[in-house]
Amino acid sequence: MSNFKVVMWGLGAVLLLIVVVPLLRMILAADPTVLKAAVTDSEVIGSILLTLRCALWATLVCALFGIPLAYMLARWHFPGKGLVQGVIDLPVMIPHTAAGIALLMVYGRAFLVGKAFASIGLSFVGTEAGISLAMAFVSLPFLVNAAREGFLSFDPRLERVARTLGASPWKAFFRVSMSLSWRSILSGGIMMWARGISEFGAVIVLAYHPMTAPVLIWERFESYGLKYARPVAVLLILLCLIIFAVLRGIAAKRKEA
Amino acid sequence: MLRLRDVSVPLGDFRLKEISLHVKDGEYMVLLGPTGTGKTVLLETIAGMHRIKSGSIFIHDRDATRLPPEKRNLGVVYQDYALFPHLTVRKNIAFGLQMKGERGSRIVEAVERMADFLDIGGILNRRPANLSGGERQRVALARALVLEPYVLLLDEPLSALDRSTRDRLRRELKMIHRKLGVTIVHITHDLTEAFFLADHLAVMKDGSILQQGIPENVLKRPANRVVAELLGIENLIAGTIGENDGYVTPLGPLDIPIVPSASMKSPTGFCLTIPGWCVEVLPGKERAQYAWMGNMTVTGINNTEGQVELELVHTSGEQLRTFLSRREAAALPVSLEKGREVPVAIQREGVHWVPSTDHPSSDG
Numbered sequence: 001m002s003n004f005k006v007v008m009w010g011l012g013a014v015l016l017l018i019v020v021v022p023l024l025r026m027i028l029a030a031d032p033t034v035l036k037a038a039v040t041d042s043e044v045i046g047s048i049l050l051t052l053r054c055a056l057w058a059t060l061v062c063a064l065f066g067i068p069l070a071y072m073l074a075r076w077h078f079p080g081k082g083l084v085q086g087v088i089d090l091p092v093m094i095p096h097t098a099a100g101i102a103l104l105m106v107y108g109r110a111f112l113v114g115k116a117f118a119s120i121g122l123s124f125v126g127t128e129a130g131i132s133l134a135m136a137f138v139s140l141p142f143l144v145n146a147a148r149e150g151f152l153s154f155d156p157r158l159e160r161v162a163r164t165l166g167a168s169p170w171k172a173f174f175r176v177s178m179s180l181s182w183r184s185i186l187s188g189g190i191m192m193w194a195r196g197i198s199e200f201g202a203v204i205v206l207a208y209h210p211m212t213a214p215v216l217i218w219e220r221f222e223s224y225g226l227k228y229a230r231p232v233a234v235l236l237i238l239l240c241l242i243i244f245a246v247l248r249g250i251a252a253k254r255k256e257a
Numbered sequence: 258m259l260r261l262r263d264v265s266v267p268l269g270d271f272r273l274k275e276i277s278l279h280v281k282d283g284e285y286m287v288l289l290g291p292t293g294t295g296k297t298v299l300l301e302t303i304a305g306m307h308r309i310k311s312g313s314i315f316i317h318d319r320d321a322t323r324l325p326p327e328k329r330n331l332g333v334v335y336q337d338y339a340l341f342p343h344l345t346v347r348k349n350i351a352f353g354l355q356m357k358g359e360r361g362s363r364i365v366e367a368v369e370r371m372a373d374f375l376d377i378g379g380i381l382n383r384r385p386a387n388l389s390g391g392e393r394q395r396v397a398l399a400r401a402l403v404l405e406p407y408v409l410l411l412d413e414p415l416s417a418l419d420r421s422t423r424d425r426l427r428r429e430l431k432m433i434h435r436k437l438g439v440t441i442v443h444i445t446h447d448l449t450e451a452f453f454l455a456d457h458l459a460v461m462k463d464g465s466i467l468q469q470g471i472p473e474n475v476l477k478r479p480a481n482r483v484v485a486e487l488l489g490i491e492n493l494i495a496g497t498i499g500e501n502d503g504y505v506t507p508l509g510p511l512d513i514p515i516v517p518s519a520s521m522k523s524p525t526g527f528c529l530t531i532p533g534w535c536v537e538v539l540p541g542k543e544r545a546q547y548a549w550m551g552n553m554t555v556t557g558i559n560n561t562e563g564q565v566e567l568e569l570v571h572t573s574g575e576q577l578r579t580f581l582s583r584r585e586a587a588a589l590p591v592s593l594e595k596g597r598e599v600p601v602a603i604q605r606e607g608v609h610w611v612p613s614t615d616h617p618s619s620d621g
Contacts, residue, residue: 157339163326164304164333165353165404175352179343 023237030234031227038231044216048236051212052243054128055196058136059189062143067185070147071177075156088145091138099137100205107133107206130207135196142195146188150181183251190247197240258282259303259408259440264312266302273298274465275312280408280442280457285434287472288444289451290461290487296444299461300410303442305329317407327356332401336413338393340385346372346396347381353404371403375433391422395429402437411443415450427453448489452476460484482528482613491533491578496610507575511548513608532607536579538567539589540602547602553577555597567593569601577601 001009038044072078073085091099107114107124114124124130158180162172178185200214208215213236221229259280266273273295280286290296301307303314305326313322321329340349350368359367372378375395385393394414401409414430415423431454434441445451451458452472459469467487468480479485485493496506506529537547544550556576557568565586569577579601586593593599 154342155337155339157335158341160301160304160306160326161333161335161339162341162352162356163306164329164331165400166327166356167352168327169325171356176341180341 026230027234027237030231034227034231035234038235043211044213044232044235047211047216047232048213048239050128050131050210051197051214051236052239054131054212055135055139055193055199057128058132058139058196059143059193061132062136062140062192063185063189066140066144067147067178070144071151071173073144074148074151089141092141096138096199096201097205100134100202103134103137103202103206124206126207126209128207128210131203131210131212132196134202134206135199138199138202139192139195142191143185143188146191147181147185150184150188151177153184154180186247186251190244190251194240194244197236258315258317259442260315261303262313262315264302264314265310266298266307267310268298268307271295271298272464273302274463276466277312278459278466278469280440282440283438285431285441285443285454285456286459287451287455287457288442288459288461288466289446289448290444291446294461295464296446296461297412298464300333300412300442300444303408304331304333304410330404330407332404332406332409334394334397334401334409334411334414336417338385338397338414340388340393340396340400342385345382345384346377346388349385349396350381350399350403353400357404367403368399371399374436375399375402389422390418391426394418394426398433402433402439406439408440408442411441413445414443416445416447423450430454460487462487477607478609479530479611481611482530485528485530485611490530491580492529492531492536492576494529494531494575495613496527496529507573508549508551508571508603509573511603511608513548513605513610528611528613530609530611531577531603533566533579535604535607536569536577537602537604538569538579538581538593538599539591540600542602546605548605548608549603551601552598553601555593555595555599558593558595565593569599577603 069084069088073081073088094102104125105111107117107130109115109118109123109125117124122129124133154177158176159172162176163169167175198214199212200218203212204215204218211219213232217229217232217236220232259278261276261278264273264276276299278286288296288299298307302309305321305324305328309322313320315321316324316329316331340346341352344352347368350371351364354364354367368381369378372381375398377392377395377399380388380392380396385396388396397414398409411430415426418426427450430441430443433439434454443450443454455472457469458472458475460467460475462483468475468484475484476488479488479490482493494506494508498505511529540547540550551571553569553571555567556570557566559566559568564580564582567579567581569579571577581589591597591599
């Protein structure tokens with residue numbers, strides 16, 4: 001192996017170890033008895049399921065609004081396009097606790113939008129809807145950017161040809177554009193979902209209860225210490241790893257197909 | 258029938274300028290122009306992909322100016338064929354039929370009939386990524402033709418192919434046109450392709466059509482210097498009207514009958530267009546058959562696959578290019594070499610005077 005390759009591999013490996021070592025250490029150091037207790041702890045399981053569910057809702061709702069936005073960004077030229085792209089990337093840059101406070105100031109019960117939603121029975125403070133909203137806010141760049149890249153990855157003339165072959169704009173969008181960018185969108189969805197699951201800062205401001213897994217881990221760490229927080233964390237990590245491996249596998253198969 | 262009347266399309270810094278075209282039923286129209294001249298934009302405008310600022314488009318006697326692409330019943334084949342990469346050849350060809358609401362056995366029959374016609378029956382279950390350039394082109398043609406379009410629009414369909422495949426497919430395009438009688442608008446920058454295929458030729462540059470008409474007529478009488486250059490006419494010599502309405506060129510007086518016009522007397526003057534085949538080395542005919550005779554010096558001898566290109570220079574500094582077949586070059590009584598002075602003549606036939614400006618023109 002050339003010196004160039006050795007150096008590149010060595011530098012890359014350092015970064016991988018920074019990620020892998022703490023996760024392995026935590027999984028391997030978990031006390032099986034406590035881990036078993038965590039698996040049968042209804043509060044833990046309920047919290048993990050809540051987290052997965054809220055992140056999934058956030059991803060699905062964002063897909064409904066985010067895929068059209070991504071398509072517009074990929075295909076159309078319009079005034080302020082750069083600004084719109086900047087707004088999409090904004091949640092990545094701002095502290096998530098600040099994002100939570102910003103959301104609270106719009107969707108809180110004392111504020112106009114919050115009041116409007118409350119009038120139709122939808123509240124965002126201390127509810128699953130609030131958790132999903134916080135997750136969506138901080139993780140939507142992953143989905144929108146991946147979908148945009150997906151739409152950019154193929155020649156737009158394919159859509160034009162579809163139109164000349166009799167497809168309406170909607171048929172061309174679903175039969176050509178979505179079919180060709182589906183893998184990128186799925187990949188972005190997985191990343192968005194994953195990011196939503198791990199969200200703590202924005203969620204804790206908008207909805208401390210019901211407790212998502214990251215909030216429960218924090219709460220147990222604060223109240224009982226590391227020994228009781230770790231099994232919940234290990235369980236969440238293991239579950240996420242399995243789900244992500246399966247979804248990544250599906251995405252990869254779609255690419256090969 | 259396809260008719261464009263004064264169609265203008267602004268597209269960023271580019272603009273199609275008052276394009277007027279008339280393509281008759283069953284006609285093979287070729288739009289010839291250099292890269293970046295707006296040929297593809299014009300084709301996409303006909304297909305309904307760009308908003309027209311002014312003018313009108315009639316397809317099959319119906320005003321299609323505001324019709325969306327899916328309502329125009331036109332087939333489009335792009336340079337790289339734009340086949341759907343996620344669909345098999347069969348599904349690519351069936352796509353348009355499905356969009357138009359055809360179902361089941363009618364789609365199967367139509368696809369197989371078209372596949373047989375274009376000899377692609379053996380690749381129906383393959384994906385575009387696994388096809389050769391020639392196969393892709395046939396699939397793209399099949400996908401468009403299966404819908405029996407009013408007009409087939411071809412966007413440089415041969416330019417992405419190697420030479421032998423291109424030559425073969427050029428003949429096949431002619432065969433398809435003859436057998437199906439489909440109206441075709443074909444854009445290209447390739448002169449050979451244009452003259453091989455065209456019933457009607459339009460020459461484009463910078464978003465405008467400079468001249469259109471029967472190819473032979475356009476070639477014989479280019480409307481101006483720009484058209485002559487685009488048609489690949491080898492020699493263009495600037496000229497002016499001298500005293501007593503005599504024609505002054507760097508080569509001296511030329512014996513070509515012409516009535517001086519106002520444009521020739523303009524400060525921009527005019528041009529003498531001399532195709533390479535009009536320039537004879539060691540002329541054998543009577544003096545009266547030539548517009549000009551004199552001596553020139555050989556400055557370059559370039560061999561191409563079928564002929565020899567000669568570069569000649571006059572004592573005035575004016576240069577001419579001509580071509581000899583290898584047989585003609587070998588039969589010359591003197592050997593051609595750089596620096597040798599040889600008698601040269603310019604045949605009357607094929608030489609024309611054109612204005613230097615680029616006013617559009619049509620011979621109908």
